[in-house]
Amino acid sequence: MTDAVNIGKEHPEIYKAQLALDKTVSESAMAAGLDALLIELVKIRISQLNGCAFCLRMHTRDALAKGESTDRLAVLPAWWESQYFSDTEKAALALAEQATELGVPEQRTWADGSLTTEQQSALTWLAVVMNGWNRIAIMSHYPVGP
Template identity: 40%
Template sequence: MTERIHLGKRVPEIYQAMSKLQAEVEKAAANAGVDQKILELVKMRASQINHCAFCLDMHSHEAVQQGESPRRLYVLQGWRETELFTEQERAALALTEAMTNVATLHDVPDDVYEEATRVFDETQYRAVAWEIIAINSWNRMCVTSHAPLPERAE
């Protein structure tokens, strides 16, 4: 794999701004009562779509540490085919897919938006949407930079 210029911590002002954005998104989600597990599923699903190994490694590890079931992470890509996910999780995953694939879809389909705003109040919807925006930014930075996986004991 070609070694790339790393866009992350080598530009500390921008990296710190992204980290601050992430912290604000998580704070808004907590204040809105969005379950942290939903945020981790959003991060995982966007990272799957964007093929971001660095983020998949990090967020699967964090999700399991927060009590997420490895089984649900294993089947996340096929979430529509299982009953393992709640109504809110399903709406968040559909919104994640639509927002992550907006260049192809050219919009978030009305049915996806309507379901998300049915199961989340306005403040929760905003927090979930901002999490999707944030993780897509992180994915693009890591994929473009070929961010290496950290050393981790198995």
């Protein structure tokens, strides 16, 4: 028995469906008025919560390439305690965390009017897909090295 199975290689048709869903969700997020940096921040924060080194490295690099600052990335794990993030970004990060952790009772700290209903929906789908990617990478033991 092996330690890990690369589930994307084992079932490539499902992996391709995940890729297609990811593309549709990203397009919907942009159409809802969410900027590319915010989308990367959400992906990074979800990956931090899930402990996915592969996705953290990939989306941190993507965020830096899109102009994100190292200061904001450094404080992202404690975003609520910093003054680096706008109300919209804070609401988006809170919603992404709730969709990732599914805490009970439901915490709706993000529902402060900073996000439209279209943005709320797009961010929830973004979190659903990113959580899926994290689980694919973690369960497949994607290599992450220098």
